[in-house]
Every structure is written in C-alpha cells, then in structure tokens.
Amino acid sequence: MTHRTFKDQQGRIWDVWQVHPSAAERRFSQRRVFDEDRTASSERRTGEDRRGGHRDSRAPVAAEFAYGWLCFETVGEKRRLAPVPEGWDRADDGTIEQWCCVAKPAVRRKTGEVRGIQPKTAQ
DSSP states (O other), X not given: OOEEXXXXXXXXXXXXXXXXXXXXXXXXXXXXXXXXXOOTTOOOOOGGGXXXXXXXXXXXXXXXXXXXXXXXXXXXXXXXXXXXXXXXXXXXXXHHHHHHHHSEEOOOOOTTOOTTOOOOOOO
16 A cells, blocks of 8 residues: 655645545444354354345445545544545645645544434433
C-alpha cells in the first residue's frame, strides 16, 4: 500500500493513503459462538452454508466510494476523496494539498455507534 505525507500551508502534517472497498467493510457485531458457550441446541454450520444470511452485517460502502478513495488524515481530522486520481502517488505536494482541500470530511463516530442508529441518551 502506498502511503505519503505532506505539510499543508498551515503547517499541518497529513498522511495520505488509498483505501480499497473490500478493506473498508467491517462487521458491527460478534456472532461467533465459542465452544464453551455452545448449548446442545446451538446451530453448527459447516461448509458453504456457514456464512449464509449474514451478508447484511457488513457496513455498506457508499456508491461514490465503491471503487476506492484517498484518505487524508491529520491530528483531529480525516477526509476522503473519490474517485482516486490517477497517479496520485506521483503527484507533487501542491497537487495533493489541492485534492485534500476538496476531499469530503469523514464523520467520526463514537465508539460503539453504528451508522443509522441514534445512540440512546441518558434521561
């Protein structure tokens, strides 16, 4: 994986790397049943059917990011740019900074927060 750093005009150091959608998918819940927790009625799947019906547990990638994106990250800020500009890894720092300026801010979620589900507030 290609990784770059650059310093913007305000003196901030940014890390830049390309993200591929398959690496971006992640599971939101632990479904595995460990042997010590298994009961006699627990289902034990084997072969091809062991993953059946669980495809929806992965985070969908927005259509604009389906073919990957550049991730720009500095202290306290993360941005995404899609589609990935051809030859980005050979571009000069000025061009990389321009792309960073037009990249969309990435919303950071609190630990345990899932997209589309509002966390419960204390009452």
